[in-house]
Amino acid sequence: MTTLTKTQRTPRKQGMLDNVMRQFDHAADIIQLNGNIRKILEVTNNEFVVHFPVRMDNGEVEIFTGYRVQHNNALGPYKGGLRYHPTVDIDAARALAMWMTWKTSLAGLPYGGAKGGIQLDPTKYSQEELQRITRRFTYALGDNIGPELDIPAPDVNTNPQTMAWILDTYMSTKPPAERSTNMHVVTGKPIGAGGSEGRDRATGYGVFLTIKFWAEQKKIDLRDKKFIVQGFGNVGYWAAHFLEKEGATMTAVQDAYGSIANDEGISVEKLLEYTKANKGSIQGYASAYSVENSEFFGLDCDICVPAALGNQITGKNAKKIKAYLIAEGANGPTDVGAETILLKKGIEIIPDILCNSGGVIGSYFEWLQNKNGEIWQLDEVMAKLEKKMRESFTRVFETSKERNIDMRTAAFIIAIERLEEAYVQRGIFP
Structure with a gap:
């Protein structure tokens, strides 16, 4: 596994990372964000790059590259999807992880932001090959994910089945007595594997x-x-x-x-x-x-x-x-x-x-059910989701009107101010 430190990170290129940084800078300038907190939020906490071998159906071994970027956890465990796509690289993971931080903060969830995936075209692999790739990637990430540390979820070209493979692989690395307490290491699971009604939609x-x-x-x-x-x-x-x-x-x-x-x-x-x-x-x-x-x-x-x-x-x-x-x-x-x-x-x-924050809100509901040993019905999940989404929308819409700004800038301001408040109240160690 390769762990990139701040000094090793490559300069950002034009693309999604440049977009999210420009969006962040614009909102931070408007609210005159504390300079020290700004320094913290404009970089990621941890970045993992893993190269791992997987045996294909024809007996040949192929080397894959996987990524997991953890941007910020000031508000809670890292949270974000895993995608399987040829465009996955370290800069894409950085950008998506940052967006997840703003998304979870805006939604008022006790989460931070992370993202990752594997650089591949899943249509070129069989179901059995995808299972082996997923399990090997999970094993390579090891304890850098966890139910109270970093909770992956489905994203582009991944699905409940992918999450079930990750869950099973992760749990198999734990002592038997701990396995039942790790069900919430991923969300977006199939219903039979601890998933939540309504998470699919x-x-x-x-x-x-x-x-x-x-x-x-x-x-x-x-x-x-x-x-x-x-x-x-x-x-x-x-x-x-x-x-x-x-x-x-x-x-x-x-x-x-x-x-x-x-x-x-x-x-x-x-x-x-x-x-x-x-x-x-x-x-x-x-x-x-x-x-x-x-x-x-x-x-x-x-x-x-x-x-x-x-x-x-x-x-x-x-x-x-x-x-x-x-x-x-x-x-x-x-x-x-x-x-x-x-x-x-x-x-x-x-x-x-x-x-699109309904996905992470639905994931939060699944995470809560797993933690508390509860099972919610579909109508309950959908009602809670609508309530949470309306609260977020109303805050953004009203902030947009009050400040005479577009809705994206309003959403970023709300998300950043919540993080700023957390750092002001807690202070910076040491």
Whole structure:
């Protein structure tokens, strides 16, 4: 395992890390953040890079690189997902870990922020190979994760099954008497392995709720409004599912395989059934026509939900956007340059650290149930999630109005001020 110290860290490059730092700097300047606390928050606490061998189905050994970045734990244990994607690297993990710190702070949770994953394309590996890769990665991380230290969760290309493998591997390294007390080392688990009802839909439901709350504030009826979704995975599907139930119409979808559209509407449930039979791809769906990927964000709609990867809305395509609301289901989908363009056009953005925080809130509920030996019913989980999301949204919306600032800056200010208060009250050791 390689542990990077502050002096060994490479200079940041343009990308998600640059975006999150510029967002942080902007908010910190407005509130005149204490200079010493600013120094703490602009760097990560710990960074782990692990290289590990895994035997493939054909008998060959392949070396994989995994990452886990722990940004800050002033408010509680590190919390954040693990993603399996070719774009995973140390800078991406740093950026995502920082966003998690702001996200958990904004939501009022007793957590800090972390993120990580493995640099790979999971479509190129069998289920058995992915299991061995996951277990070996867990073993390599060792005691750098733990139920009261750092709690991973699903992210891009990982799922409840991935979490079950991590849980089983982690527990197998503990003495028998301690295993039952480590169920909450990960969240987003299958129900049968200690998972929580509603965790599967929590992120997408949270995206929908923030759109609904925004529409209530603006006195806008979501019925018959058109929305487009980038990414039709867990987050994109559930956000679309609840928007459709509210009466809105999905008119375009983009995934890793292409883009489709139908001005008359695309059935969320029928598209889901199609993707299940088509290796997860929307390509070839008969009730829609194909569009160029480069034209997707410029399609006519009222609401745009980017729910895929970071840096998808850029200065190149922001000018084409016709939606009047962007709800960030993904982490960092809008770069700083694009945001400037969008705000000048009068397009409002529900920022990622608010919009997609339903996932980490749902994870918190699962963590609590595991710690306390409780099992909550679905309606209880969803009611608690809606209450928590409404509280967060209201704080951000009111701060935005009071200070005459955009919602992202308002969300960052709330999150940073909570962390600042914690450091002021506790002091800096020694």
